[in-house]
Amino acid sequence: MAKEKKLVESITSMSEDFAQWYTDVVKKAELVEYSNVRGCMIIRPNGYAIWENIQKELDRRFKETGVENVYMPMFIPESLLQKEKDHVEGFAPEVAWVTQGGLETLPERLCVRPTSETLFCDFYSRIIQSHRDLPKLYNQWCSVVRWEKTTRPFLRSAEFLWQEGHTAHATEEEAEARTIQMLNVYADFCEEELAIPVIKGRKTDKEKFAGAHSTYTIEALMHDGKALQSGTSHNFGDGFAKAFDIQYSDSQNQLQYVHQTSWGMSTRIIGALIMVHGDDSGLKLPPRIAPVQAMVIPISQRKEGVMEKAASLRDVLKEAGIRVKLDDSDKSPGWKFSEQEMRGIPIRVEIGPKDMEQNQAVIVRRDTREKLVVSLDELAEKAKEILDCIQKDMLARAKEHLKEHTYVARDYEEFKKIVAEKPGFVKMMWCGDEACELKIKEDTTATSRCMPFEQEQITDVCPVCGKPAKTMVYWGKAY
Amino acid sequence: MAKEKKLVESITSMSEDFAQWYTDVVKKAELVEYSNVRGCMIIRPNGYAIWENIQKELDRRFKETGVENVYMPMFIPESLLQKEKDHVEGFAPEVAWVTQGGLETLPERLCVRPTSETLFCDFYSRIIQSHRDLPKLYNQWCSVVRWEKTTRPFLRSAEFLWQEGHTAHATEEEAEARTIQMLNVYADFCEEELAIPVIKGRKTDKEKFAGAHSTYTIEALMHDGKALQSGTSHNFGDGFAKAFDIQYSDSQNQLQYVHQTSWGMSTRIIGALIMVHGDDSGLKLPPRIAPVQAMVIPISQRKEGVMEKAASLRDVLKEAGIRVKLDDSDKSPGWKFSEQEMRGIPIRVEIGPKDMEQNQAVIVRRDTREKLVVSLDELAEKAKEILDCIQKDMLARAKEHLKEHTYVARDYEEFKKIVAEKPGFVKMMWCGDEACELKIKEDTTATSRCMPFEQEQITDVCPVCGKPAKTMVYWGKAY
Ligand SMILES: [Zn+2]
Numbered sequence: 001m002a003k004e005k006k007l008v009e010s011i012t013s014m015s016e017d018f019a020q021w022y023t024d025v026v027k028k029a030e031l032v033e034y035s036n037v038r039g040c041m042i043i044r045p046n047g048y049a050i051w052e053n054i055q056k057e058l059d060r061r062f063k064e065t066g067v068e069n070v071y072m073p074m075f076i077p078e079s080l081l082q083k084e085k086d087h088v089e090g091f092a093p094e095v096a097w098v099t100q101g102g103l104e105t106l107p108e109r110l111c112v113r114p115t116s117e118t119l120f121c122d123f124y125s126r127i128i129q130s131h132r133d134l135p136k137l138y139n140q141w142c143s144v145v146r147w148e149k150t151t152r153p154f155l156r157s158a159e160f161l162w163q164e165g166h167t168a169h170a171t172e173e174e175a176e177a178r179t180i181q182m183l184n185v186y187a188d189f190c191e192e193e194l195a196i197p198v199i200k201g202r203k204t205d206k207e208k209f210a211g212a213h214s215t216y217t218i219e220a221l222m223h224d225g226k227a228l229q230s231g232t233s234h235n236f237g238d239g240f241a242k243a244f245d246i247q248y249s250d251s252q253n254q255l256q257y258v259h260q261t262s263w264g265m266s267t268r269i270i271g272a273l274i275m276v277h278g279d280d281s282g283l284k285l286p287p288r289i290a291p292v293q294a295m296v297i298p299i300s301q302r303k304e305g306v307m308e309k310a311a312s313l314r315d316v317l318k319e320a321g322i323r324v325k326l327d328d329s330d331k332s333p334g335w336k337f338s339e340q341e342m343r344g345i346p347i348r349v350e351i352g353p354k355d356m357e358q359n360q361a362v363i364v365r366r367d368t369r370e371k372l373v374v375s376l377d378e379l380a381e382k383a384k385e386i387l388d389c390i391q392k393d394m395l396a397r398a399k400e401h402l403k404e405h406t407y408v409a410r411d412y413e414e415f416k417k418i419v420a421e422k423p424g425f426v427k428m429m430w431c432g433d434e435a436c437e438l439k440i441k442e443d444t445t446a447t448s449r450c451m452p453f454e455q456e457q458i459t460d461v462c463p464v465c466g467k468p469a470k471t472m473v474y475w476g477k478a479y
Numbered sequence: 480m481a482k483e484k485k486l487v488e489s490i491t492s493m494s495e496d497f498a499q500w501y502t503d504v505v506k507k508a509e510l511v512e513y514s515n516v517r518g519c520m521i522i523r524p525n526g527y528a529i530w531e532n533i534q535k536e537l538d539r540r541f542k543e544t545g546v547e548n549v550y551m552p553m554f555i556p557e558s559l560l561q562k563e564k565d566h567v568e569g570f571a572p573e574v575a576w577v578t579q580g581g582l583e584t585l586p587e588r589l590c591v592r593p594t595s596e597t598l599f600c601d602f603y604s605r606i607i608q609s610h611r612d613l614p615k616l617y618n619q620w621c622s623v624v625r626w627e628k629t630t631r632p633f634l635r636s637a638e639f640l641w642q643e644g645h646t647a648h649a650t651e652e653e654a655e656a657r658t659i660q661m662l663n664v665y666a667d668f669c670e671e672e673l674a675i676p677v678i679k680g681r682k683t684d685k686e687k688f689a690g691a692h693s694t695y696t697i698e699a700l701m702h703d704g705k706a707l708q709s710g711t712s713h714n715f716g717d718g719f720a721k722a723f724d725i726q727y728s729d730s731q732n733q734l735q736y737v738h739q740t741s742w743g744m745s746t747r748i749i750g751a752l753i754m755v756h757g758d759d760s761g762l763k764l765p766p767r768i769a770p771v772q773a774m775v776i777p778i779s780q781r782k783e784g785v786m787e788k789a790a791s792l793r794d795v796l797k798e799a800g801i802r803v804k805l806d807d808s809d810k811s812p813g814w815k816f817s818e819q820e821m822r823g824i825p826i827r828v829e830i831g832p833k834d835m836e837q838n839q840a841v842i843v844r845r846d847t848r849e850k851l852v853v854s855l856d857e858l859a860e861k862a863k864e865i866l867d868c869i870q871k872d873m874l875a876r877a878k879e880h881l882k883e884h885t886y887v888a889r890d891y892e893e894f895k896k897i898v899a900e901k902p903g904f905v906k907m908m909w910c911g912d913e914a915c916e917l918k919i920k921e922d923t924t925a926t927s928r929c930m931p932f933e934q935e936q937i938t939d940v941c942p943v944c945g946k947p948a949k950t951m952v953y954w955g956k957a958y
């Protein structure tokens with residue numbers, strides 16, 4: 001029994017130390033293993049299978065909007081990176097440089113891509129000639145490198161996996177529409193698949209992407225009340241096009257610059273998945289994204305017929321399209337329950353001799369621990385209903401948490417008190433001056449998360465400086 | 480009309496200059512674009528969609544054998560690479576080195592992975608303790624870098640995409656069985672999906688992978704009679720396990736070294752696809768791997784109802800599960816035909832006013848150019864039949880080509896004459912001495928492709944040195 005409790009005992013509780021709880025879950029659920037390579041993580045099968053499901057679902061949504069996948073080189077010559085001033089300033093300090101190839105020193109340093117705007121621009125400058133070539137709607141799935149000083153699995157690492165979409169359009173309006181469209185794809189994906197509600201909005205100039213005219217973001221609230229930027233979509237206007245000379249001849253045969261966008265979501269979103277839904281028993285995966293949706297666990301498995309029955313339940317569930325596994329190892333049921341909970345598998349199906357006598361099984365929900373006795377004649381049907389129900393309930397709970405942890409500040413003292421005492425988002429008006437943004441960060445460590453699309457007029461003035469308020473901002477501490 | 484012919488005219492014919500034909504097809508079919516980064520290619524949507532289909536199908540086959548996907552860091556610290564002597568000697572001369580991170584010089588150089596044996600070994604040494612942890616059957620999809628001097632799209636480039644499987648087993652026998660199993664997965668995949676027949680066999684010691692006990696290979700024959708190594712599977716024995724100290728306690732609680740394998744297939748296989756099936760009109764894709772299987776092309780598309788009818792045929796075919804597109808651009812039918820042929824789309828469906836009157840469409844096969852008049856009432860059914868037929872016929876033709884270009888040499892003069900005059904494989908006996916292998920390479924530039932599983936006793940002695948023959952070898956010039 002001592003041995004059996006170990007798996008859960010070794011996790012720090014969320015309330016005691018949230019950061020340590022996160023690290024424990026990531027490790028115990030076998031999502032990640034640390035590597036010998038500074039700041040780089042190994043994504044283990046349990047973690048990578050989540051990423052594969054994210055990829056599959058996002059990729060489907062991208063393709064429905066006409067996006068095509070490509071693959072660009074992983075290296076960027078230094079001269080190419082330098083073509084757009086703001087961009088190079090933003091990224092150069094945090095990239096890794098290749099200086100030797102084979103046995104030779106390279107004539108020009110190559111950086112390992114931190115993002116691929118410059119490569120796509122170079123590519124577009126060569127393949128776009130006419131308005132008939134537009135729009136270009138390309139995306140790539142790849143890994144990128146940013147030489148971060150401090151790293152945490154999924155949240156911040158020297159190398160991470162992501163997708164980066166890059167589009168080129170004939171008009172400003174079309175580029176802006178695509179920027180918003182992709183932000184909505186991300187937001188819908190988070191809500192529908194990950195059961196994570198997000199705030200959609202625009203970044204302030206201070207927080208926008210290096211080289212972008214405007215950056216849009218989706219911000220999610222973690223269990224500890226901190227924000228996580230979960231996906232971004234940038235409108236570059238024609239800035240990059242001018243730097244890289246990407247022109248097309250329009251229908252009147254006039255040369256025009258293209259308008260560009262880029263948008264990305266990364267393995268960081270797995271961090272959100274953990275921190276929005278998890279609890280002191282481990283991970284809690286929404287059924288739609290869970291690599292394994294149901295674990296069949298035999299009780300008294302040595303008793304005659306139990307293992308065979310458990311295998312047949314697995315087959316029935318599989319047949320019904322549920323991603324299911326059977327834990328037929330020689331561990332005790334208690335140990336298996338703990339493992340299934342740690343890994344966040346949405347339901348377990350218990351079947352033992354007594355259940356068999358009564359032609360039933362017990363389905364236990366990971367999210368609520370509720371036990372449901374189900375007739376074997378309608379097992380698959382009920383399992384599906386329960387999975388749907390879990391998906392809905394998880395989103396509802398996350399929405400409730402977001403609502404409960406979103407505060408309103410009418411004056412700056414109130415703001416500071418909330419930030420100090422109540423983790424979450426704080427809605428407060430802003431004059432639009434970076435000085436106020438900087439002051440807030442200095443005083444409280446909270447940053448502007450976004451200027452939400454859904455605006456409210458809380459006060460008429462900026463509570464920090466007293467000047468007229470321009471916009472409502474979501475403020476918060478962030479990962 | 481002059482303009483319309485351009486697409487095809489600009490391709491060099493295969494018989495005139497095969498290498499130039501290859502380059503032309505790759506470019507005109509828009510598979511690849513050259514980049515500003517030395518030796519790196521941009522894989523365009525038409526090329527990447529082929530790779531996505533290859534990935535999907537290979538990944539499915541891997542998972543059926545119990546393989547799980549992971550992701551390892553892209554960097555390898557120099558000290559880690561050096562742990563296995565043969566391995567580092569094989570790869571160090573052709574890797575790219577990162578020496579700077581952010582604004583600092585790194586204390587230790589990191590190489591950009593040319594392959595990940597060392598990372599997997601390091602990982603396995605930490606997660607394998609007991610025989611219960613075995614086997615480990617991991618794979619990753621990623622890009623790797625090898626600093627090649629001369630490069631050609633897909634065939635040889637500084638960066639390429641691949642999968643690399645790495646497994647750890649309790650016993651020698653199990654590792655050997657897995658090595659062969661994965662070679663068979665590759666061979667079956669090539670035959671069934673790519674319509675490419677391959678020769679399965681073992682590499683000579685001279686040609687085996689750096690650090691492997693034995694390397695198995697599948698070798699395909701290109702249209703020009705040159706061989707292409709299309710996939711390899713390596714048995715490492717316990718060599719890496721000893722270098723990296725990967726031990727497990729067996730059921731008697733004794734420490735044992737694991738036995739390891741690795742196996743890989745890369746974007747190189749797209750080069751094979753082009754060079755096995757293509758012709759002077761461009762690419763020819765087997766239906767199972769083709770991103771677009773059918774292109775609907777309206778004839779006299781301005782005539783009333785034609786475009787609507789063409790769109791409805793597209794919908795009917797799509798409904799039936801065929802990957803289909805409609806070319807509704809304002810180009811002429813002749814231009815569209817050329818484009819569809821260049822891109823290797825297996826069938827086109829022509830529909831015009833006269834066809835509509837007779838409730839029919841014309842299906843044209845890309846492989847044979849055969850035209851088939853089909854009633855619209857059975858369009859989807861017929862299209863499916865024709866696609867199946869093309870897949871079978873393409874494999875049969877490739878098999879025939881392989882058979883016709885495989886020769887037998889009984890003495891060395893005959894061998895040299897064949898190699899000089901008849902491009903293809905030459906079967907000849909070998910004594911097993913590297914000296915004879917080197918002599919053949921020096922005299923003819925042909926290399927040992929493999930010692931095939933299917934052996935024949937052609938002569939009793941090695942025709943080069945006269946010593947007793949040990950094995951039959953496939954020899955040939957290779958990419
Ligand atoms: Zn202010």
Ligand SMILES: [Zn+2]
Pocket residue numbers: 909910911912915941942943944945946
């Ligand atoms: Zn010999």
